[in-house]
Structures are given as C-alpha cells and as structure tokens.
Amino acid sequence: xxxSLEDDITDRQLENGVIFCGRFTLVFEPSLxxxxxxxxxxxxxxxxxxxxRYLDGELFLKLDQACRQLTGLDRYIPLVIFLMVETGLxxxxxxxxxxxxxxxxxxxxDVPKPRWPEEHEARTVVLSVRVRMYLEEVVAxxxxxxxxxxxxxxxPIAPAAIRRAFERVINLAQVDIxxxxxxALHSExxxxxxxxxLTKTERDIMRGSALRILPGSQADLASIQNKLDWHFLDGKTxxxxxxxxxxxxxxxxISAREMMAKWGVLEIHEASPTVIRHFPNVVLRILAx
Numbered sequence: 087x088x089x090s091l092e093d094d095i096t097d098r099q100l101e102n103g104v105i106f107c108g109r110f111t112l113v114f115e116p117s118l119x120x121x122x123x124x125x126x127x128x129x130x131x132x133x134x135x136x137x138x139r140y141l142d143g144e145l146f147l148k149l150d151q152a153c154r155q156l157t158g159l160d161r162y163i164p165l166v167i168f169l170m171v172e173t174g175l176x177x178x179x180x181x182x183x184x185x186x187x188x189x190x191x192x193x194x195x196d197v198p199k200p201r202w203p204e205e206h207e208a209r210t211v212v213l214s215v216r217v218r219m220y221l222e223e224v225v226a227x228x229x230x231x232x233x234x235x236x237x238x239x240x241x242p243i244a245p246a247a248i249r250r251a252f253e254r255v256i257n258l259a260q261v262d263i264x265x266x267x268x269x270a271l272h273s274e275x276x277x278x279x280x281x282x283x284l285t286k287t288e289r290d291i292m293r294g295s296a297l298r299i300l301p302g303s304q305a306d307l308a309s310i311q312n313k314l315d316w317h318f319l320d321g322k323t324x325x326x327x328x329x330x331x332x333x334x335x336x337x338x339x340i341s342a343r344e345m346m347a348k349w350g351v352l353e354i355h356e357a358s359p360t361v362i363r364h365f366p367n368v369v370l371r372i373l374a375x
Contacts, residue, residue, distance in 0.1 A: 140277040141273075145374075149370050150370035151259065160243075165220065172278075178245050190218050190221060197294070212307055212310045225336070227362050
C-alpha cells in the first residue's frame with residue numbers, strides 16, 4: 087500500500103508525527119529524514135470504524151423531507167430528533183433541560199434528575215461539535231428576536247405535543263417503524279456511541295441507561311468528548327481541527343440572512359410567539375451520513 091505526501095505537508099506536521107490526508111489520518115513515529123520518507127514499519131493508518139446503525143440512513147432522508155412541511159414551533163421537531171440521536175437523551179429528559187443547564191463553550195449539558203426511574207440522578211452529558219453549532223444558532227436566533235431567556239426550556243414544546251408531531255412526521259414521511267420514534271432514536275444513539283468506541287460506562291453516562299446511573303467524572307466526560315471528536319473529525323480533537331472546520335459563526339449567518347432579505351432573495355416572516363425569524367435549518371439528512 088503506497089501513500090504520497092502532498093506538497094502542503096509541513097515540517098511541523100511531520101514533527102508532531104501526524105499527517106492529515108482527507109478522511110484518513112496517518113500517524114507515525116516522528117521521522118525527520120530529508121527525503122520525507124516514512125518507513126513502512128513506522129506507519130499506522132487511522133481509519134473510521136465500520137458503521138452498524140440501528141436506523142437506516144434512508145429513514146433520515148425521508149424524515150428530513152417530511153419536516154420541511156412543519157410550521158410554527160413544530161419547526162423544533164428536527165432539532166429534537168437531532169439532539170436525541172446526538173446526545174442519547176430521552177424525550178422527557180431533553181424537554182426538562184433549560185438554557186441555563188447548557189454550556190456551549192465547555193460543550194456540556196446538565197440533565198436534571200428525572201422523575202423516573204427514581205434511582206437515576208442528575209447527570210452531565212457531552213455535546214458533539216454539531217450539537218454545539220446548532221444550539222449556538224438557536225441562541226443567536228432567539229437573541230435576535232429579543233426572546234432569549236436562560237431560565238426557559240431549550241425545547242419549548244411539551245413531550246405529549248412532540249409525540250403527536252412525531253406521529254405526523256412519520257405519516258408524512260410514509261415510513262414504517264416497528265416502535266415509537268423516540269424509542270428508535272434512543273437505540274440509534276446507542277449504536278452511534280458504540281461506533282465512536284465509547285465504553286459501556288460512557289454510553290450509560292450519555293444515555294442514562296444503567297440500572298443506577300451516577301454522574302460521570304470530569305475524566306469520563308473528557309474521554310467521551312475526545313472519542314466523539316475523533317470519530318467525527320477523523321482522528322483529530324476539536325482543538326486540532328477547529329481552524330479548518332467549515333463552520334460559519336451564528337451571528338454571521340443571521341447577518342447574511344438579513345442582507346439576503348434586503349436583496350429580496352429571502353423571505354423572513356415577522357416574529358411571533360410561534361415564529362422565530364432566524365431559526366436554524368436543522369437538516370436531518372446529515373444523520374444519514
């Protein structure tokens with residue numbers, strides 16, 4: 087197996103023992119030979135793990151299409167689906183989270199103690215890079231309408247109303263799921279955490295699925311974050327990859343939308359109790375990847 091080194095590989099990358107080649111990251115023992123030759127025995131290739139998902143990717147494509155027909159606060163439904171898959175939270179747990187429980191800078195979310203099961207305690211879960219991005223956009227959109235309240239719920243819809251909206255989305259998408267959508271999403275989260283190589287203890291911390299789940303330690307949370315980052319960023323941590331990520335700051339997205347509205351190429355509806363002018367377009371098709 088041969089690997090060619092691109093011209094943009096820097097000596098600094100070589101000194102760090104890492105070469106970034108698209109989806110693959112080559113990790114090797116530091117070798118500063120003038121001809122930049124890497125001995126085969128010193129080469130290790132990091133590759134993404136094989137995927138074994140609970141839900142078929144085609145399902146998320148159909149859900150994405152169906153959710154485009156939602157209006158009002160039901161536009162939160164794609165975000166609910168996305169958060170349940172990315173965080174592993176149950177529906178009732180997610181609806182109990184307030185903005186004051188979320189630290190976007192630290193990428194942590196404090197989950198209040200659930201009513202059931204009684205033996206479960208409050209816990210903290212890790213936010214993936216994508217969750218942080220979308221939640222930053224939601225915060226920016228709420229602030230633009232002067233309606234951001236740290237004491238308010240992240241998802242301003244009751245669990246019963248979300249279940250009804252789930253049923254409508256399933257009917258619109260014309261898909262057949264053997265179980266309730268929220269149960270299927272919880273199982274999908276488990277499959278993705280296994281794919282990211284989280285240990286059983288780490289998966290229990292995220293999903294709250296142990297018989298008696300206790301809050302994870304800081305070391306547990308740091309380990310979970312690193313594994314989620316390595317999985318999503320092809321073997322790199324967020325700190326290593328952040329300067330190269332194609333993420334547009336939330337405030338710039340809003341500025342661009344307002345400029346497009348002035349040009350007449352984008353229609354922005356007036357704010358109301360059920361309309362957030364710059365609510366992010368959460369696309370579920372990214373879950374199909």
